[in-house]
Amino acid sequence: MEDITMRKIFQYIMLAVVTIVMASCTSDIEETTATTGKSNVQLVVGEFPAFGDSQTRAIGTPDEGKTSWAEGDELLLVIDNTFYGKQYATFTYNGKSWKLTSGELVYREGDPAYIPHVYYAPNYKWEAGKLVLKEGKVAGTDEYIEGNARITGNDETITVSFAGATRKYSRLRIATLPNEQITVDTEDFTPAGSSDMEQNGNYTLTSDEKGNAYLYGNFVTNSQFTVKYEEAPLATHTFLQATVNAKSYALDATVVSLTDEGITYYQIVEDVKKELDAGKTYINLILAPDVDEETLEAIHSGLLEGDARDGSINLTLIGCKKIPSRGFLHFDMLKSIALPDVTEIEGKAFSNCTKLQKVVLGNLTKVYGNVGKNGIFDGCRTKDIDLVLSKDQKVMNGGETEGGYCWTADITKDYSGSDEHNGRVFLDYDFQSITCGYPVP
Structure with missing residues (x-):
């Protein structure tokens, strides 16, 4: 007798797409209530003073984040029924419709089936009935949202909705260099998709064409994080209150370019003063590879005219490869200086x-x-x-030359782990600590 049992395999999914809007406002760290409906967006200005617009990225402009489905997006579903039990499937959006790309959804006619879980979690995949991180992916670097789904249309349609979804994490938007890799060092941070708080974490993010990079999760009271380009610090912040679920926070880690052709001494002075007037203590600038003494003098004048206090400024200069003699002479306002691209330094540079x-x-x-x-x-x-x-620093060997004393790199010997490194000595100077691959305190 013909088996009257029929199997239905779903290969299409109709979605009630809910636009997810995340906005930001004009402050260094800002809060924006981000629910899953456009009509329910609230703006909450945080505790930090307003920052002015940057040449690289206007921190005060609204940033909606992801607002629609894009080709390659995936949804992860679970279907459950009495006869076949739980099954797991992945649907992928091809720009027009959703296609079943892994797993299967099978149930017996007359045996009620339901979908207990549906996720939008780009970093994850199904493996042995569990959500696990994809190779090379890290929790906290993308969304992790659970929606609702039900079987409709004569049992042939799955309707998915994220209208009632609630994010159990916050979003940190970092405005910085466009299309560049940055790192974020975190303290006491719980990434989205995880229940384990990391006391010390490190995340590598790549900004988009607008200069935005995102981190998803929760910070507790007094959590701190630092944004870096290579090893150069761009910004740091301590949360005085724990972050709130479904809110978006924004940090200004933008960089001002001083490489425009024809830029004048006085324009550089004014650009630096604007950064100080905005309340910044982290001044991030892009310079030409062969930066000259006049440019550095203009930066110094801008800091002085902007009333920078002694030992208050963290200066990061990106792009310059050679520092001229006395380039930073008497920069008393510097608390730190970062030159991640420099390869050659002339005498008395930091005197x-x-x-x-x-x-x-x-x-x-x-x-x-x-x-x-x-x-x-x-x-x-x-x-x-x-x-x-x-x-990658090599051991530096010093000696007299026609042009005076000069240190050159020995390409056969790594500085990391050398006697000088372990002794906290570099160029015959003793330091409080030296980090080269690993720190020696």
Whole structure:
């Protein structure tokens, strides 16, 4: 007798798409209630003062985030019924409709089936009935939303809705360099999709064409995070209150370019002053590879005219490969300086920067001067400075040349793990700590 049992395999899914809107407002750290309906967006300004627009990214402009389904998006479903039990499937959007791309959804006619779970979680996949991270993916770097689904239309349609979905995490939007990789060091952060709080985490993010990068999860009271480009700090923040579920927070880690052709001394001064007027203590600038003394002097003037206090400024200069002699002479306002792309430094470059606490340098190949003889850190209290070097830094060998004393990189010897590294010595200067691949305190 013909088996009257029939199987129905779903290969299409109709979605009640709910646009998810996340906005931001004009403050360094801002809050925006982000529910799944456009009509229910509330703007809540946080505790930090307003930041002005940046040349790279206007932090005050609304950023809606993801507002519609895009080709390649995936939905992860579970279907359950008495005869076949639980089954797991993935549907992928091809730009026009949703197609079953893995697993199967099978049930017996007359045996009621229901869908207990449907997820939009780009970092995850089904494996042995569990959601697991895809290879190379990290929790907290994308959404993790659970929606609702039901079988309709004569048992031949699955309707999915995220209208009632509630995010159990917040979103951190970082406005920074466009299309660049940044890192975020976190403290006491629970990433979306996980229930385990990380005391110390490190996330690698890539910003979009607008300069936005995103981190999803929850910070507790007094949690801190730092945004870096390579090893250069761009911004840091401490949450004075725990983040709230379904709210979006924004941090300004933008960078101002001073590489425009024809830019004048006074324009540079004004650009730096604007950053200070906006309340920033992290000043991030892009310079030409062969930056000249006049440009650095203009930056110094901008800091002075902007009333930067001694030991208050964290200066990051991206792009410059060579620092001229006395380039940062008497930059007393510097608390830290980061030069992630620099490879060559001339004598007395940081002389008499008496308030320096941290210096980040690129992979150096040549440095002029020696301790007490036009050395780059003469007049600095290097035993109070934390030095961060490229993990690829080589041992520097010094000697007299026709142009004076010069240090050159020994391409056969890594500095990391060397006697000098373990002794916290670089270019014959003693430092409080030296990080090169790993820290030596």
